[in-house]
Amino acid sequence: MKKVVLVYSGGLDTSVCIPLMREEYGYDHVVTVTIDVGQPEEDICEAEQKARALGTEHYTVPAKEEFAREYCFAAVRANGDYEGYPLSTAIARPLIAAKAVEVAKQVGATAFAHGCTGKGNDQFRIEFTIRALMPDATIHAPIRERNLTRSWEFEYARSRGVPISQSVDKIWSIDENLWGRSVEGGRLEEPDYAPPEEIYRWTRNPLDAPDVPRELKLEFEEGVPVRVDGEPLSPAELIAKLNRVAGENGVGRIDMMEDRMLGLKVRENYECPAAVTILTAHRALEALVLTREELRFKAIVDAEWAQLAYHGLWFHPLKEDLEAFIAQTQRRVTGAVWLRLYKGCLQVVGRSSPWALYSEELASFDTTAFDQRESTGMVKIFGLQAQMYHALRSRME
Numbered sequence: 132m133k134k135v136v137l138v139y140s141g142g143l144d145t146s147v148c149i150p151l152m153r154e155e156y157g158y159d160h161v162v163t164v165t166i167d168v169g170q171p172e173e174d175i176c177e178a179e180q181k182a183r184a185l186g187t188e189h190y191t192v193p194a195k196e197e198f199a200r201e202y203c204f205a206a207v208r209a210n211g212d213y214e215g216y217p218l219s220t221a222i223a224r225p226l227i228a229a230k231a232v233e234v235a236k237q238v239g240a241t242a243f244a245h246g247c248t249g250k251g252n253d254q255f256r257i258e259f260t261i262r263a264l265m266p267d268a269t270i271h272a273p274i275r276e277r278n279l280t281r282s283w284e285f286e287y288a289r290s291r292g293v294p295i296s297q298s299v300d301k302i303w304s305i306d307e308n309l310w311g312r313s314v315e316g317g318r319l320e321e322p323d324y325a326p327p328e329e330i331y332r333w334t335r336n337p338l339d340a341p342d343v344p345r346e347l348k349l350e351f352e353e354g355v356p357v358r359v360d361g362e363p364l365s366p367a368e369l370i371a372k373l374n375r376v377a378g379e380n381g382v383g384r385i386d387m388m389e390d391r392m393l394g395l396k397v398r399e400n401y402e403c404p405a406a407v408t409i410l411t412a413h414r415a416l417e418a419l420v421l422t423r424e425e426l427r428f429k430a431i432v433d434a435e436w437a438q439l440a441y442h443g444l445w446f447h448p449l450k451e452d453l454e455a456f457i458a459q460t461q462r463r464v465t466g467a468v469w470l471r472l473y474k475g476c477l478q479v480v481g482r483s484s485p486w487a488l489y490s491e492e493l494a495s496f497d498t499t500a501f502d503q504r505e506s507t508g509m510v511k512i513f514g515l516q517a518q519m520y521h522a523l524r525s526r527m528e
């Protein structure tokens with residue numbers, strides 16, 4: 132019996148893959164796998180129902196805590212940011228693909244299918260992960276391979292009795308997980324079109340946000356957040372809580388142009404209230420405890436990390452190498468950050484750490500602990516080569 136594991140979201144693209152696998156690719160047994168990375172419960176239920184209706188062997192794999200702990204928090208430690216995008220969709224793809232590989236091993240399959248189009252980043256992320264974890268895998272990408280269009284898919288779905296939840300006028304293409312929500316499509320494709328209020332689900336319009344600022348204390352241990360306002364929470368709980376609190380205050384909306392892997396520039400809208408809040412606090416704490424040389428070098432390492440994460444090269448050896456450096460720096464990123472959230476603004480208003488390199492004693496204007504006279508020689512030869520250049524220039528002229 133020919134078996135294929137379909138990475139399944141329940142959306143139109145992946146749903147049409149089910150009859151396509153049977154009719155066009157010759158698989159008599161389709162196994163669908165939906166991974167719970169914190170997308171809405173309804174989406175997961177809908178995927179289960181559709182899978183049942185279409186007669187697949189279906190698995191829902193819970194992975195929210197693992198996603199939060201191993202993926203979102205890895206991004207926190209690396210200040211994960213690509214062109215201003217907190218990488219929410221990007222970092223979920225390797226986990227989704229890895230779980231699909233686990234299921235494949237369980238059911239004895241080596242063939243996979245996914246519903247990615249040929250234009251986006253997800254085809255790279257998913258296929259690389261599968262090949263890295265199962266070198267002999269066969270991977271089918273019907274939408275890309277057959278150059279299918281949305282309207283063809285609608286027609287085909289209708290003719291094959293595939294339940295369609297999206298109507299043609301459901302214009303936004305949405306991807307959600309614990310780390311963020313991304314919205315594309317429709318008129319948002321016009322870079323000069325202001326996003327309408329209806330695209331937002333997680334964040335309140337700053338105009339309607341509470342009139343009193345929300346003060347928040349976020350505590351970190353070794354680079355990851357562990358307590359909110361003194362309350363210890365699991366990684367997934369903590370992220371969910373901050374999505375709520377920051378979202379209520381209108382924090383976390385991002386409207387940007389993004390350079391996709393294939394070179395396409397796309398307009399993206401994100402809601403990432405927890406990610407934006409945690410990343411801001413994490414940077415504030417690093418600024419307190421790391422030396423300036425570490426900060427400067429870590430910015431380079433972080434940028435490389437973000438590039439790998441964006442490309443879905445989660446299982447690349449360079450990522451492990453970078454993370455070894457990152458882990459070494461994060462041993463001291465322990466402490467508290469106080470934040471103020473108010474009508475879409477997020478402000479760091481305090482930070483403290485047992486590892487703080489800051490000394491009030493030394494930095495204060497009103498101290499004798501730092502003998503100013505010691506600086507004289509250092510100031511005098513500061514920029515020595517440039518001083519010499521200017522001396523030479525005035526002599527030549």
Ligand code: ARG
Nearest residue numbers: 220221252304305306313315
């Ligand atoms: N551009 C982002 C990325 O490549 C997110 C894409 C999300 N997809 C969507 N249908 N909104 O990571």
